[in-house]
Amino acid sequence: MRMNEEVECTTKKWGSSIGIVIPKSVVERENIKPNEKIHVVVKKVTLAVDLWGLAPFKKKESGQEAKDWMRKGW
Numbered sequence: 411m412r413m414n415e416e417v418e419c420t421t422k423k424w425g426s427s428i429g430i431v432i433p434k435s436v437v438e439r440e441n442i443k444p445n446e447k448i449h450v451v452v453k454k455v456t457l458a459v460d461l462w463g464l465a466p467f468k469k470k471e472s473g474q475e476a477k478d479w480m481r482k483g484w
Contacts, residue, residue, distance in 0.1 A: 415440065418455070 419430040430450075432442065442448060 415436055417433060417436055419432065421428045421430055436442070440448075
């Protein structure tokens with residue numbers, strides 16, 4: 411029985427599809443061959459912007475303006 415391997419990959423656009431590249435070290439360690447069926451578990455990495463809608467400020471404002479803006483909600 412093999413151990414589960416957890417690897418972080420980056421998606422890439424291939425034509426009208428999205429694909430991932432499995433690192434060479436994992437391919438060699440697991441002896442993965444072309445056209446072989448493998449089981450992949452997908453778990454998206456969640457960022458703060460996805461959870462709370464936070465994004466970097468795009469508007470340049472003074473420190474005082476930023477403090478005034480934050481106090482409006484209190």
